[in-house]
Amino acid sequence: AWQDAAGGDILRIAKGTYAESLVFSHPGNQYAPGKYGKNGIKLIGVSRRAVTIAPASGDAITLQGSTGYQLRGLRLQTAAAGARGLTLVGGPGSVLPSFPGAQVNAAAVDFVENHGQNVLLTGSANAWIRYSKLSRSRASHGLSLWQASYARVVASEISGNGYTVPVAPLPDAGKGFDLRYASELDARRNTVADNLTFGVIGVDQTVARLAYNTISGS
Numbered sequence: 001a002w003q004d005a006a007g008g009d010i011l012r013i014a015k016g017t018y019a020e021s022l023v024f025s026h027p028g029n030q031y032a033p034g035k036y037g038k039n040g041i042k043l044i045g046v047s048r049r050a051v052t053i054a055p056a057s058g059d060a061i062t063l064q065g066s067t068g069y070q071l072r073g074l075r076l077q078t079a080a081a082g083a084r085g086l087t088l089v090g091g092p093g094s095v096l097p098s099f100p101g102a103q104v105n106a107a108a109v110d111f112v113e114n115h116g117q118n119v120l121l122t123g124s125a126n127a128w129i130r131y132s133k134l135s136r137s138r139a140s141h142g143l144s145l146w147q148a149s150y151a152r153v154v155a156s157e158i159s160g161n162g163y164t165v166p167v168a169p170l171p172d173a174g175k176g177f178d179l180r181y182a183s184e185l186d187a188r189r190n191t192v193a194d195n196l197t198f199g200v201i202g203v204d205q206t207v208a209r210l211a212y213n214t215i216s217g218s
Contacts, residue, residue: 084114112135
């Protein structure tokens with residue numbers, strides 16, 4: 001469906017559990033002979049309780065320099081060690097520095113029970129996430145922002161991350177919001193609770209703007 005879609009189209013996803021690891025690229029990327037990526041695709045599931053993207057290997061969804069993507073009514077839950085729910089790459093410092101920064105708008109999405117980060121932004125990525133869950137990463141963080149990426153998170157839950165990791169010695173795991181390398185977070189009206197180590201931590205010239213959040217129990 002994505003191969004046949006034009007930029008701006010809506011792909012409606014029926015009830016079910018899907019085993020594909022989905023990789024979407026920007027229009028400048030020729031991913032197959034005569035085929036190029038595209039921007040502005042909307043992936044709309046019937047309900048996050050009914051549509052699960054659960055690959056046995058790889059991240060559930062990866063955006064490679066793609067912009068204007070919208071996610072609605074999905075559950076992203078991977079099985080493999082180190083795999084993540086949603087990964088945005090593109091821009092300086094990412095694994096694809098020649099690609100533009102990726103961008104996504106997600107609402108009513110469960111990024112949960114991934115072994116790696118539930119959501120990872122790298123390079124000059126940009127995300128707006130609301131009414132969602134970024135909870136119970138088995139061995140990593142709820143949301144990681146790296147290399148000058150930006151996220152706004154509103155009315156969401158970022159809790160219980162790192163719950164399979166031993167407490168001692170102090171692990172690099174179980175953070176709610178994990179900011180590094182000049183990234184920026186705007187978090188409002190969220191619940192950040194019971195993460196293994198930190199609710200919110202920023203290092204290396206990061207910026208965190210926090211308003212009306214409940215941050216407890218980490």
